[in-house]
Amino acid sequence: MSDFKPLVFSGVQPTGNLHLGNYLGAIRKFVALQENNDCIYCVVDLHAITAQLVHADMRSQIRSIAAAFIAAGIDPKRHIVFNQSAVPQHAELAWIFNCVARIGWMERMTQFKDKSGGKNAEQMSLGLLAYPSLMAADILVYRGTHVPVGDDQKQHLELARDIAMKFNIDFMEHIRKTGYGVDIKVGEEPVHAFFPMVEPLIDGPAPRVMSLRDGTKKMSKSDASDLSRINLTDDADAISKKIRKAKTDPDALPSEVDGLKGRAEADNLVGIYAALADKTKGQVLEEFGGQQFSVFKPALVDLAVNVLAPISGEMRRLMDDTTHIDGILRDGGERARARAEVTMNQVREIVGFLQ
Numbered sequence: 506m507s508d509f510k511p512l513v514f515s516g517v518q519p520t521g522n523l524h525l526g527n528y529l530g531a532i533r534k535f536v537a538l539q540e541n542n543d544c545i546y547c548v549v550d551l552h553a554i555t556a557q558l559v560h561a562d563m564r565s566q567i568r569s570i571a572a573a574f575i576a577a578g579i580d581p582k583r584h585i586v587f588n589q590s591a592v593p594q595h596a597e598l599a600w601i602f603n604c605v606a607r608i609g610w611m612e613r614m615t616q617f618k619d620k621s622g623g624k625n626a627e628q629m630s631l632g633l634l635a636y637p638s639l640m641a642a643d644i645l646v647y648r649g650t651h652v653p654v655g656d657d658q659k660q661h662l663e664l665a666r667d668i669a670m671k672f673n674i675d676f677m678e679h680i681r682k683t684g685y686g687v688d689i690k691v692g693e694e695p696v697h698a699f700f701p702m703v704e705p706l707i708d709g710p711a712p713r714v715m716s717l718r719d720g721t722k723k724m725s726k727s728d729a730s731d732l733s734r735i736n737l738t739d740d741a742d743a744i745s746k747k748i749r750k751a752k753t754d755p756d757a758l759p760s761e762v763d764g765l766k767g768r769a770e771a772d773n774l775v776g777i778y779a780a781l782a783d784k785t786k787g788q789v790l791e792e793f794g795g796q797q798f799s800v801f802k803p804a805l806v807d808l809a810v811n812v813l814a815p816i817s818g819e820m821r822r823l824m825d826d827t828t829h830i831d832g833i834l835r836d837g838g839e840r841a842r843a844r845a846e847v848t849m850n851q852v853r854e855i856v857g858f859l860q
Contacts (some may be wrong), residue, residue: 509687509701513538514649516547516589519566520557521726523573525735525813526714529780534653536578538706544584545647545841546574548834551589551596551639555632568830569820573737575833576819585844587837589643594845598642598852599635605672606638606664615660641665645700646845653706662705669700679855699855712780717751720769738817738824741810748774748806753798760794762786774798778805781812 515535517527535546548570550563560566567588574586589595611617611634617626632639640661644652645668654662670691673680677697680686686697716722716733724734732747739747752770759765765772765786772786775793778801779786793801823830853860 509648509650512647512649513542513544513651514644514647515653516549516643517570518549518553519570520553522736524724526724528737529712529714532573532577539579539584546579546586548588555630555636568827571830571834572820572823575823576816581833581837585837585840586833587841588834591838592841592845594646594849595642597849598646599639602638602642602668603635606668610664637661637664641668644703645669646848648701648848650701651704651706666702672700673698676855683854685851712776715773717747720773738820741814744809744813745806749802757795757797758793758801760790781808
């Protein structure tokens with residue numbers, strides 16, 4: 506083997522309704538990436554139980570994420586769409602990575618500190634602490650080379666690289682003997698590697714979509730107010746209502762981007778318009794600068810409905826036909842297992858397990 510075959514991997518947790526922020530920050534990028542890449546897109550249901558063990562509607566949430574992938578334009582025949590728990594090799598490789606990774610690495614993860622609240626760390630599940638090992642396994646069980654990431658996952662991707670590097674170095678002679686390795690350079694250091702050094706895919710600045718009720722907080726599935734977010738399942742009437750009720754200020758829109766400073770809600774709505782229209786904020790303000798929100802909001806409603814209503818309608822249609830969604834996930838799971846088992850057969854041989 507002379508090089509790692511490029512492969513894009515990403516996943517979304519089945520927890521709560523997907524919203525506009527999920528679409529603009531992740532799913533729309535997944536759709537674009539499939540045009541020129543081999544892609545595997547996963548509903549990461551094993552991750553969903555790390556912070557909350559018992560879910561009342563896990564199956565429905567899994568189907569909802571899959572429906573969003575398909576409705577947004579991901580092709581499950583050209584690529585792979587599946588749910589993580591259908592491929593046990595994810596958990597098997599995660600255990601090996603738990604033994605490769607160091608406890609200190611996990612304890613330094615910002616997301617673990619945030620979710621555990623520091624003092625409450627001893628009350629958190631072991632799964633939440635080991636979450637990054639499973640994330641690394643998700644990618645590397647397919648020897649994935651690229652992952653589209655947001656700011657909140659960059660640290661985990663760096664850890665995935667650390668785990669891959671330690672495995673490659675610890676087992677380098679075993680890798681060489683089996684003939685499964687690739688000669689790469691990490692910096693100036695030559696390494697005979699089994700796992701690639703995963704690279705982040707950052708296609709321009711991801712739009713940071715904030716709450717429609719408070720422009721200082723991210724749009725969230727967990728916000729108590731449904732008016733704070735546009736769900737991907739919202740119909741045209743709901744989208745219109747939420748945008749029209751979105752918090753604003755009494756001033757007209759500025760003509761320059763600098764004029765949005767200190768105006769969180771205005772900045773958010775202009776940013777949403779720009780993302781949906783594939784424009785810059787500056788271009789939006791060239792068109793609407795000096796206008797009141799009574800003019801801008803109806804234009805944003807028309808744009809949002811035009812972009813999102815077809816997706817939400819297709820999602821609802823797909824969710825009404827669970828047999829079809831389940832068939833897509835089943836087919837994707839079978840194809841993913843076949844790929845993952847090739848990797849795990851080689852990993853077992855490298856580690857020295859008797860097969």
